Amino acid sequence: MLLEIKNLRAKVGANEILKGINLAVGLGEVHAIMGPNGSGKSTLAQVLAGRDVYAVTEGEVTYAGKNLLEMAPEDRAREGVFMAFQYPVEIPGVSNTYFLRAALNAIRKHHGQEELDAMDFLALVRDKMKLLDMDESLMTRPVNEGFSGGEKKRNEIFQMAVLEPKLAILDETDSGLDIDALKIVARGVNAMRSKERSIIVVTHYQRLLNYIVPDFVHVLSNGRIVKSGSKDLALELEQKGYGWLEDAVNATA
Amino acid sequence: MTTAIKEHQDVYLQSFRQLEQRAKAPEWLARLRREAIESFMELGFPTTRNEEWKYTNAAPIARTVFEPAPAVAAAPAVEFMAKSPFAEMDCPRLVFVNGRLAADLSSLDSLAAEVKVMSLGKAIADGSSQVEEHLARYADCAANPFAALNTAFIEDGALIDIPKRLELAKPIYLLYVTLAGPKPTVTHPRNLILIGGESQATVIEGYLGFGDSAYLTNAVTEIAVGENSILEYVKLEGESATAFHTATVKIHQARNASAHATTVALGARLAREDTTAALDGEGGEATLNGIYVLTGEQHVDNHTTLDHARPHCASRELYKGILDGKSTGVFNGKIIVRPDAQKTDSKQSNKNLLLSEEATINTKPQLEIYADDVKCTHGATVGQIDAEALFYLRSRGIGQLEARSLLTAAFANDVLDKIKYSRLRERLKEAVFERLARSA
Ligand SMILES: Nc1ncnc2c1ncn2[C@@H]1O[C@H](COP(=O)(O)OP(=O)(O)OP(=O)(O)O)[C@@H](O)[C@H]1O
Ligand SMILES: [Mg+2]
Numbered sequence: 001m002l003l004e005i006k007n008l009r010a011k012v013g014a015n016e017i018l019k020g021i022n023l024a025v026g027l028g029e030v031h032a033i034m035g036p037n038g039s040g041k042s043t044l045a046q047v048l049a050g051r052d053v054y055a056v057t058e059g060e061v062t063y064a065g066k067n068l069l070e071m072a073p074e075d076r077a078r079e080g081v082f083m084a085f086q087y088p089v090e091i092p093g094v095s096n097t098y099f100l101r102a103a104l105n106a107i108r109k110h111h112g113q114e115e116l117d118a119m120d121f122l123a124l125v126r127d128k129m130k131l132l133d134m135d136e137s138l139m140t141r142p143v144n145e146g147f148s149g150g151e152k153k154r155n156e157i158f159q160m161a162v163l164e165p166k167l168a169i170l171d172e173t174d175s176g177l178d179i180d181a182l183k184i185v186a187r188g189v190n191a192m193r194s195k196e197r198s199i200i201v202v203t204h205y206q207r208l209l210n211y212i213v214p215d216f217v218h219v220l221s222n223g224r225i226v227k228s229g230s231k232d233l234a235l236e237l238e239q240k241g242y243g244w245l246e247d248a249v250n251a252t253a
Numbered sequence: 254m255t256t257a258i259k260e261h262q263d264v265y266l267q268s269f270r271q272l273e274q275r276a277k278a279p280e281w282l283a284r285l286r287r288e289a290i291e292s293f294m295e296l297g298f299p300t301t302r303n304e305e306w307k308y309t310n311a312a313p314i315a316r317t318v319f320e321p322a323p324a325v326a327a328a329p330a331v332e333f334m335a336k337s338p339f340a341e342m343d344c345p346r347l348v349f350v351n352g353r354l355a356a357d358l359s360s361l362d363s364l365a366a367e368v369k370v371m372s373l374g375k376a377i378a379d380g381s382s383q384v385e386e387h388l389a390r391y392a393d394c395a396a397n398p399f400a401a402l403n404t405a406f407i408e409d410g411a412l413i414d415i416p417k418r419l420e421l422a423k424p425i426y427l428l429y430v431t432l433a434g435p436k437p438t439v440t441h442p443r444n445l446i447l448i449g450g451e452s453q454a455t456v457i458e459g460y461l462g463f464g465d466s467a468y469l470t471n472a473v474t475e476i477a478v479g480e481n482s483i484l485e486y487v488k489l490e491g492e493s494a495t496a497f498h499t500a501t502v503k504i505h506q507a508r509n510a511s512a513h514a515t516t517v518a519l520g521a522r523l524a525r526e527d528t529t530a531a532l533d534g535e536g537g538e539a540t541l542n543g544i545y546v547l548t549g550e551q552h553v554d555n556h557t558t559l560d561h562a563r564p565h566c567a568s569r570e571l572y573k574g575i576l577d578g579k580s581t582g583v584f585n586g587k588i589i590v591r592p593d594a595q596k597t598d599s600k601q602s603n604k605n606l607l608l609s610e611e612a613t614i615n616t617k618p619q620l621e622i623y624a625d626d627v628k629c630t631h632g633a634t635v636g637q638i639d640a641e642a643l644f645y646l647r648s649r650g651i652g653q654l655e656a657r658s659l660l661t662a663a664f665a666n667d668v669l670d671k672i673k674y675s676r677l678r679e680r681l682k683e684a685v686f687e688r689l690a691r692s693a
Binding site: 049050051052053072073074076077078082083085088089090091092093094099100102103104106107110142143159163 | 640642646647649650653659662663664667
């Protein structure tokens with residue numbers, strides 16, 4: 001297993017959001033996590049990336065044999081964890097190129113690889129910019145500042161393509177995209193699918209899963225994974241909504 | 254209670270007498286100095302009961318006995334300059350070491366023949382009528398004890414005299430280096446910059462200091478920007494951590510003159526910058542920008558004044574502060590709109606980033622508006638590093654310290670980005686970044 005989450009509980013202040021998550025992701029697998037608004041999907045993604053506003057109160061997370069929860073966010077990233085933000089952050093005054101090169105070099109350094117200068121970096125990212133239809137001008141602009149919603153999401157996937165993580169967690173990378181943009185993003189993600197890489201796709205909508213076909217689908221509701229299945233589960237959810245699952249859980253609780 | 258400290262004034266009076274004996278001065282200058290020392294004796298050093306000095310305690314300056322800085326070999330300054338943002342800057346320059354012109358370190362190659370860049374002391378000795386006409390005409394000695402003290406001790410400094418209708422290709426820079434000795438010393442650099450009508454120039458002023466003992470740099474720069482001229486002025490205060498720096502910069506603008514000033518304060522244990530742009534002709538434009546980066550127990554006080562005396566002038570002001578450790582900062586931004594100054598358009602903004610819980614900033618706009626048809630806005634912010642931005646960078650593998658200094662430097666960059674001279678701009682960005690990396 002690349003990632004193993006056992007009985008993970010996390011809260012913000014006094015408010016418990018994750019209430020005992022269990023999930024195992026094998027190397028090379030693509031998992032989709034679906035669920036209604038506020039069910040805790042982003043919280044799970046952020047906890048895995050190391051955001052400290054969420055306090056983990058119970059459970060463990062093992063990533064590539066290591067205790068992930070003990071690692072600083074930058075160390076997780078250097079070890080191959082990548083989370084595409086649901087709401088990418090704008091960083092005025094820091095150019096996209098500078099930022100991404102600093103990130104790539106930090107990761108390379110961690111692995112004992114030589115750092116890249118501006119020229120080498122540009123050569124390396126050129127193809128990936130094309131893959132995600134990224135305009136050159138987006139590279140010289142400050143990170144995400146003034147980007148449209150779609151440009152921000154493409155920028156996230158572009159970063160993933162450059163940083164080449166082992167575990168990618170994509171938090172609602174499809175929301176707010178029109179169909180053409182969605183196809184570009186899916187193309188970027190699919191190009192990254194490999195036996196050496198696992199991907200967790202968090203989404204509201206079955207639509208994305210037509211383009212990024214998952215091996216497994218999980219439903220997160222009220223801080224727990226209430227159902228897991230194959231890609232057909234997504235279709236079922238599309239037809240029936242989440243209500244029937246929540247009702248079933250409440251009935252057994 | 255008293256608003257002045259007068260205990261060591263006699264020391265200055267004594268030095269003044271020695272100066273009078275030692276350095277012969279033309280009658281007009283002798284009178285100027287005498288009036289200035291009288292002003293200083295009357296004013297004394299301010300206490301925090303003086304409204305203009307409410308948040309800056311000048312007592313450490315008042316209570317230290319500073320001797321006039323001795324002449325020293327200038328050679329050691331070379332090494333320090335090489336590590337400064339002024340390294341390898343291929344422009345005409347005057348370098349002063351401990352207040353004295355160091356001819357060997359200065360260079361006026363590539364300077365247009367019509368432009369005068371020279372020692373102020375020499376210009377006075379030569380009987381320059383320009384100097385007599387302009388010197389001490391702009392900086393106010395009646396209210397500011399430090400400007401008065403500087404004027405009382407006018408001996409050397411720089412004269413830049415640019416004639417009409419000349420666009421200077423290269424900036425001119427003035428660099429004041431203090432090599433601090435075992436005892437506290439003082440210098441009073443004095444600069445007079447005259448820009449004739451329809452000309453364009455960039456003038457850079459730098460203050461660097463080395464050594465572990467206390468010293469005081471008490472500078473005054475007067476700049477007269479002629480009709481329809483354009484000035485870019487950049488000042489870097491990079492004094493040593495044990496230094497005191499007090500400076501008065503007064504920019505006087507004629508009709509349609511445009512001045513863009515940037516003050517970068519990185520050094521000194523205590524610095525006070527009094528920076529004024531006086532718009533004294535119709536259609537003028539003034540920009541006062543500043544960036545201050547403080548750590549440890551540093552204190553910087555920026556007192557700025559945009560003085561609108563004539564109609565149809567515009568002014569813009571952006572000061573940004575980055576404060577770490579137990580440092581303290583002051584921004585006091587005065588905008589005066591005199592009765593005649595209709596259609597004034599003035600915008601002021603002060604933004605601060607506090608990197609530690611123990612750092613403090615006092616920020617205050619001060620509007621004195623005596624005309625009715627004007628636009629004046631001001632705003633101030635105080636904030637911390639954006640936690641979400643920090644997490645975003647870290648989640649991509651960038652280490653916490655690097656991420657912090659990246660965000661902090663980014664905060665500073667929009668002030669520095671407005672400096673037009675690109676080489677200096679990049680150097681100053683590096684200097685700020687290094688400074689932040691050091692304090693992180
Ligand atoms: N930083 C926070 N502070 C306070 N409450 C939070 C915080 N983050 C999340 N929550 C709360 O936790 C719950 C789960 O939020 P989360 O963002 O994880 O849901 P989600 O499943 O990603 O929802 P969506 O589908 O809308 O993106 C919500 O009730 C939310 O308000
Ligand atoms: Mg979410």
